[in-house]
Amino acid sequence: MIEENDFNYAAVDKIYENWKTQKGALIPMLQEIQHEFGYLPRPALEHLARRLRTPISQIYGVCTFYSQFHLKPRGEHIIRVCQGTACHVRGIAKIAMRLEEELEVEVGDTTEDMLFTYESVACVGCCGLAPVMMVDEATYGRLTPDRVPDILNEYQRGEGNDS
Ligand code: FES
Numbered sequence: 001m002i003e004e005n006d007f008n009y010a011a012v013d014k015i016y017e018n019w020k021t022q023k024g025a026l027i028p029m030l031q032e033i034q035h036e037f038g039y040l041p042r043p044a045l046e047h048l049a050r051r052l053r054t055p056i057s058q059i060y061g062v063c064t065f066y067s068q069f070h071l072k073p074r075g076e077h078i079i080r081v082c083q084g085t086a087c088h089v090r091g092i093a094k095i096a097m098r099l100e101e102e103l104e105v106e107v108g109d110t111t112e113d114m115l116f117t118y119e120s121v122a123c124v125g126c127c128g129l130a131p132v133m134m135v136d137e138a139t140y141g142r143l144t145p146d147r148v149p150d151i152l153n154e155y156q157r158g159e160g161n162d163s
Contacts, residue, residue: 031068100118
């Protein structure tokens with residue numbers, strides 16, 4: 001997490017200056033801040049609130065409403081485990097359990113080495129392959145718990161693919 005003392009306020013100022021004359025610019029400002037830092041650090045949101053003369057609660061309200069915004073740092077790879085009906089019926093719970101054991105994280109968390117963020121999502125649109133998980137843009141279907149460590153290893157070795 002980025003702390004206030006070593007925070008790059010100039011980057012937030014620049015984004016604010018670029019957008020300040022435009023109405024309804026809060027979302028693009030937040031998108032640019034997230035692009036800059038990889039997530040929305042608290043000092044950035046507090047600084048933006050001061051510049052906009054807007055209550056911080058209002059800014060947090062927007063950040064938490066839209067799933068595109070992240071208030072915590074995220075890992076290099078995003079793992080999304082499908083919780084849709086087809087995957088549920090075909091045993092995604094066992095996949096999720098194995099994943100949690102291997103990564104030692106719970107849903108919504110990022111591994112200590114910042115390599116993986118683990119999320120659960122609704123149907124990812126390939127129910128015929130259930131149970132399914134995605135790593136970044138790659139889809140892994142007809143999963144069994146035993147395949148989970150091999151898939152993670154690919155990314156730990158820097159060999160993860162987009163197939
Ligand atoms: S329910 Fe998992 S892909 Fe549709």
